Amino acid sequence: MSSTPAHKFKIGLITATIWNNDGFFSVDLTRSYKTQDGDWRNTSSFGHNDLLNLSKCAERSETWIAKQLAANT
Incomplete structure (x- = not known):
């Protein structure tokens, strides 16, 4: 898997990070927050x-x- 995301979407505190592993895509969904520090x-x-x-x-x-998948077929 690449160390660089294929794409990202961010809405408010939510981020979707898309990874491309030789044509197999996966998505990490995370919420950002600030610690007391x-x-x-x-x-x-x-x-x-x-x-x-x-x-x-x-x-x-x-x-x-x-x-992406449609463009590669």
Whole structure:
């Protein structure tokens, strides 16, 4: 797998990172948050308020991957 993402989508605190491993795509979905020390971290745990942006990032990722696969056929 490449060390560089194929693409990213960010909506609010939610990020979808798309990876391309020789034509097999995978997606990491994360939420950013700030610690008490002011450092930014990521988690794969989502609250109720995150779900709409999470679903939008997932949908955009699916559309982007489908276009990549269609272009390569």
